[in-house]
Amino acid sequence: MAKIAHVTTVSLGLRYLLLNQLDAIQRAGHEVYGISAPGPEIAEVEGRGIRCLPTPMTRRVTPLVDLIALWRLYRLMRRERFDVVHTHTPKGALLGQYAALLAGVPLRVHTIHGLYFPGHMNPRRRWLFVLLERITMLFSHLNLSQNPEDVPVAIEEGICRAGRIELIGNGIDITAFDPALYPRERRREIRRSLGLEAHHQVVGIIARFVAEKGYLELLEAARIITSRSPDVRFILVGGYETEKRDALHPNVIRDMGLEGVVLYLGHRTDVADLYAAMDVLALPSHREGFPRVPMEAAAMGVPAVVTNIRGCRQTVDDGRTGYLVPLRDPSALAEALWGLLEDGSRREAFGRAAREKALDEFDERIVFGRVINAYRRLLENASQGLSGMAA
Numbered sequence: 001m002a003k004i005a006h007v008t009t010v011s012l013g014l015r016y017l018l019l020n021q022l023d024a025i026q027r028a029g030h031e032v033y034g035i036s037a038p039g040p041e042i043a044e045v046e047g048r049g050i051r052c053l054p055t056p057m058t059r060r061v062t063p064l065v066d067l068i069a070l071w072r073l074y075r076l077m078r079r080e081r082f083d084v085v086h087t088h089t090p091k092g093a094l095l096g097q098y099a100a101l102l103a104g105v106p107l108r109v110h111t112i113h114g115l116y117f118p119g120h121m122n123p124r125r126r127w128l129f130v131l132l133e134r135i136t137m138l139f140s141h142l143n144l145s146q147n148p149e150d151v152p153v154a155i156e157e158g159i160c161r162a163g164r165i166e167l168i169g170n171g172i173d174i175t176a177f178d179p180a181l182y183p184r185e186r187r188r189e190i191r192r193s194l195g196l197e198a199h200h201q202v203v204g205i206i207a208r209f210v211a212e213k214g215y216l217e218l219l220e221a222a223r224i225i226t227s228r229s230p231d232v233r234f235i236l237v238g239g240y241e242t243e244k245r246d247a248l249h250p251n252v253i254r255d256m257g258l259e260g261v262v263l264y265l266g267h268r269t270d271v272a273d274l275y276a277a278m279d280v281l282a283l284p285s286h287r288e289g290f291p292r293v294p295m296e297a298a299a300m301g302v303p304a305v306v307t308n309i310r311g312c313r314q315t316v317d318d319g320r321t322g323y324l325v326p327l328r329d330p331s332a333l334a335e336a337l338w339g340l341l342e343d344g345s346r347r348e349a350f351g352r353a354a355r356e357k358a359l360d361e362f363d364e365r366i367v368f369g370r371v372i373n374a375y376r377r378l379l380e381n382a383s384q385g386l387s388g389m390a391a
Contacts, residue, residue: 002083003031007096009057009089011039022050024368073099094136101139107378112145114289118153133159146170146290149310170290171364177299182276190277200233201341204278206293209238211246214284219256220330225338226261239267275300280340284333288312299358303350305336321354
């Protein structure tokens with residue numbers, strides 16, 4: 001049995017990103033801890049039997065606060081004597097990896113949830129993000145990539161050696177997203193609770209309420225679609241994040257003349273119910289690692305229209321489970337959505353294929369098994385004196 005700590009910046013990450021994984025690792029016989037900034041989600045994580053060690057951290061660049069956080073993490077890790085520290089998210093990874101190194105933690109693992117710089121980043125800024133990734137993974141013993149496209153990029157950019165990175169994929173709790181749990185009458189009740197009527201067709205998005213997620217393009221597409229049919233409704237689900245530079249305000253819906261057509265629901269935890277209310281999912285995001293939302297929608301039998309970018313294109317088979325559309329192209333987005341809305345038989349066929357894809361490819365238990373096997377190999381090598389220091 002090993003003593004393993006997972007580090008992420010905020011408690012939301014422990015609850016919504018890592019909780020099922022922590023539970024699976026603990027059930028495999030390890031002693032598991034969660035480390036993040038304090039937050040209301042800590043209680044729920046501990047309610048599942050995972051001990052949490054709250055440590056103040058911020059998501060913003062705050063040099064003095066970050067140095068204090070590094071010192072606190074170092075003291076915590078030195079006191080607890082973890083066998084493995086496993087980091088997630090940019091700030092949690094940077095601080096967690098170096099605190100673990102200073103504290104002498106024998107094994108340091110990092111999950112790459114999505115490299116920030118590939119794709120459409122301004123070249124003048126790209127070098128900085130490459131450097132940050134190199135610094136973050138400089139002393140890790142193993143890096144686990146969720147997205148297959150990130151593996152060759154990390155090697156080519158000198159972020160880590162080929163022997164220190166492997167693909168684990170990404171997944172969801174298939175059992176929690178099952179259309180069989182939502183017979184027709186239950187779906188109708190959910191729609192009624194949202195103020196939707198039986199004749200409405202529903203396009204939904206679940207993402208942080210920031211421009212990077214493609215909300216402005218979706219709102220433009222909504223204007224195009226509602227000019228064709230007054231019976232289409234759009235539900236926007238995502239927290240209002242004031243600290244983000246590209247944060248949007250719900251007033252943008254009114255400013256674009258879409259009140260009554262677009263419903264902003266804010267942050268919700270009943271996402272399976274919301275998928276059941278949708279006919280089509282949209283995620284016209286500008287950047288993703290390997291997004292969970294299209295996987296969850298697929299498991300619920302909901303076809304998706306997503307941007308043709310790294311991460312999104314791993315979740316949708318174009319022309320079979322949904323459509324891939326160009327980045328920042330509201331017209332193409334509207335056409336793809338409209339094609340599914342107006343053709344019920346195609347939409348149902350895509351939904352069935354999406355469910356099959358989810359069952360075959362998106363079961364998180366497969367991912368958890370790969371993580372646990374990685375720990376086993378590292379621990380066995382360490383016991384034989386083979387782990388060494390990362391170069």
